[in-house]
Amino acid sequence: MFVTEERWQKINQVLANRTKFITVVLEDIYQPHNASAVLRSCDCFGIQDAHIIENKNDFNPTKGVTIGADQWISLKKYNKSDNHNTEQCYRYLKDHGYRIIATTPHEDEVSIDEVSLDQKTALVFGAEYTGLSDYALENADGYAKIPMVGFSESFNISVGAAICLYELSTRLRKECSAWELDEDEKLHLRYKWLHNSIREADMVEERYFSDQE
Amino acid sequence: MFVTEERWQKINQVLANRTKFITVVLEDIYQPHNASAVLRSCDCFGIQDAHIIENKNDFNPTKGVTIGADQWISLKKYNKSDNHNTEQCYRYLKDHGYRIIATTPHEDEVSIDEVSLDQKTALVFGAEYTGLSDYALENADGYAKIPMVGFSESFNISVGAAICLYELSTRLRKECSAWELDEDEKLHLRYKWLHNSIREADMVEERYFSDQE
Numbered sequence: 001m002f003v004t005e006e007r008w009q010k011i012n013q014v015l016a017n018r019t020k021f022i023t024v025v026l027e028d029i030y031q032p033h034n035a036s037a038v039l040r041s042c043d044c045f046g047i048q049d050a051h052i053i054e055n056k057n058d059f060n061p062t063k064g065v066t067i068g069a070d071q072w073i074s075l076k077k078y079n080k081s082d083n084h085n086t087e088q089c090y091r092y093l094k095d096h097g098y099r100i101i102a103t104t105p106h107e108d109e110v111s112i113d114e115v116s117l118d119q120k121t122a123l124v125f126g127a128e129y130t131g132l133s134d135y136a137l138e139n140a141d142g143y144a145k146i147p148m149v150g151f152s153e154s155f156n157i158s159v160g161a162a163i164c165l166y167e168l169s170t171r172l173r174k175e176c177s178a179w180e181l182d183e184d185e186k187l188h189l190r191y192k193w194l195h196n197s198i199r200e201a202d203m204v205e206e207r208y209f210s211d212q213e
Numbered sequence: 214m215f216v217t218e219e220r221w222q223k224i225n226q227v228l229a230n231r232t233k234f235i236t237v238v239l240e241d242i243y244q245p246h247n248a249s250a251v252l253r254s255c256d257c258f259g260i261q262d263a264h265i266i267e268n269k270n271d272f273n274p275t276k277g278v279t280i281g282a283d284q285w286i287s288l289k290k291y292n293k294s295d296n297h298n299t300e301q302c303y304r305y306l307k308d309h310g311y312r313i314i315a316t317t318p319h320e321d322e323v324s325i326d327e328v329s330l331d332q333k334t335a336l337v338f339g340a341e342y343t344g345l346s347d348y349a350l351e352n353a354d355g356y357a358k359i360p361m362v363g364f365s366e367s368f369n370i371s372v373g374a375a376i377c378l379y380e381l382s383t384r385l386r387k388e389c390s391a392w393e394l395d396e397d398e399k400l401h402l403r404y405k406w407l408h409n410s411i412r413e414a415d416m417v418e419e420r421y422f423s424d425q426e
Contacts, residue, residue, distance in 0.1 A: 010364070017362035037372065043363035072364050113383065146379070149230035150256035151223070151285050155375070159250065162372045163379045166359070170326065 002198045011193050014072075015186050017046040021120050021179040022168050023098065025051040027086055027136050028127040029157060037158030038125065043072050045169040048181070048189070051122070053089050054079035055133070071196050074189075086135050098122040102132055102140035103164060105153075109143040112167050117176050121168065125161050215411045224406050227285075228399050230259040234333050234392040235381050236311065238264040240299055240349050241340040242370060250371030251338065256285050258382040261394070261402070264335070266302050267292035268346070284409050287402075299348050311335040315345055315353035316377060318366070322356040325380050330389050334381065338374050 003011075024042055029035045035052070042050055050073050076092075078085040093100055099119045103112075104126065115121065124140065126132030146155065146163050155163070172179050181189070216224075237255055242248045248265070255263055263286050289305075291298040306313055312332045316325075317339065328334065337353065339345030359368065359376050368376070385392050394402070 014363055037369065040365050041368075041372065043365045044359075044361040044368065046362040146257075147383070148257040149259040150227055152253050152256045155254075155257065156250065156371070158369070159254065159372055159375045162368070162376055166376045166379070170360070 003194060007197055011190060011197070014046075014193075015181065015190060017173075018048045018181050018186075018189065019046055019169070019172065019179045020048050020181065020185070021117075021176070022047055022165070022172060023049045023051065023093070023120075023122045024161070024165070025053065025089060025093070025100075025122050025124040027053040027089075027124060027132055028055050028130075029125065031128055034128065034157045038161045039073050039075075041158070041162040041165050045165045047073075047165060047169065048185075049074045049076065051075075051089050051093070052077045052079075053085045055083070055085050072193065086133055087139075090136075090139050093122045096120075099141045100124060100139070101142045101144050102126075102137055103144050103146075103160065104132055104137060105145055109145045111147045112144045112164050113147070113171075115142070115144050115168065117168065117172055123161075123164055123168070125157055128157055216407060220410055224403060224410070227259075227406075228394065228403060230386075231261045231394050231399075231402065232259055232382070232385065232392045233261050233394065233398070234330075234389070235260055235378070235385060236262045236264065236306070236333075236335045237374070237378070238266065238302060238306070238313075238335050238337040240266040240302075240337060240345055241268050241343075242338065244341055247341065247370045251374045252286050252288075254371070254375040254378050258378045260286075260378060260382065261398075262287050262289065264288075264302050264306070265290045265292075266298045268296070268298050285406065299346055300352075303349075303352050306335045309333070312354045313337060313352070314355045314357050315339075315350055316357050316359075316373065317345055317350060318358055322358045324360045325357045325377050326360070326384075328355070328357050328381065330381065330385055336374075336377055336381070338370055341370055 024038065024047055026035060026038060029038070029052075039050055042048075052075055054077065076089075078089045078092075081088070090100060097120050100122045101115055102124045123144070124132060124136055126136065144164070146160060154160075237251065237260055239248060239251060242251070242265075252263055255261075265288055267290065289302075291302045291305075294301070303313060310333050313335045314328060315337045336357070337345060337349055339349065357377070359373060367373070
């Protein structure tokens, strides 16, 4: 009644393609346009959850990032402690059954197209210049990199993350099952997204409930 | 003698992975950081040739783009005429056996992972806001888009091009043969790259040839 038929269909179509099987972790990405670009890629490839670690350190004096892109993506932030935010994020992910894959050039690295999807997978991306923290590297369950054959040896974080998410999400949909959200998760997001789609949603809600009284 | 053993090996390793089977066309990309990012992706994925079309029109008043990234990539520019630069580029590509694939949302579109690689392929990317010109769209041999399942309906040009090049170049190396450069092409590039790698190469050359006299 308050959104167009087209909008309603779009919401349900997006929901049908959303997954929490793959998730994204950003550790100390302090350039807002980079973080925003990664979240846009999450939306495009149907990745629902992003975990944002904000450590305070000498290399990254900026206090935090305000990201406007959480309208369609569920963000979980870790910024309460001075040094243990990455640890808290990793603990949360392991408790929820994720294998943690750090994206980095590393001697044990595997190519992103060889990363196994037999378990829920969290892809961790590090800061623009300093890369991932020692803790993030040492406590990962595995490593991945994008195969490159040129003189350049790295991508911008927004480009690198987009390629990794394209590769894994395409493979997930082709090869795996049970990656969809469950009905409870869909219900919760449908409500949130409808709320985002309706102008003055709070007022509409208020009127609806006062009409019921 | 004038470059390290490591550099020499790197040059030959990059050469072994270079291809002209896939090529990139940029039509009126006037933001230098976007054009540079696409050329960096070309290098990373081993795409040797990039075709740069610079039409002058009301939407893009900037006269042209100076790109510093042509050190490792071979650029061919089309900017001599007022209106027919795209036509000249397409004619060149068709004369050289390329199938031209315009990347755009279009009713006949196919997903980038379904683009056939049974023929040399040129991927065309359009301007940041206005997209590809009518001529570029109407005279393409086919269309491709990146499959997206979220609310966002487009990528930044640098992200979109990187995903397309990752997808096609990965598939090319896995599934196709005869994509490598021929010996003449390798010889020519090896010379150019060595030249780029040696400081004061011209002086070294001059000394070498004067020693031969």
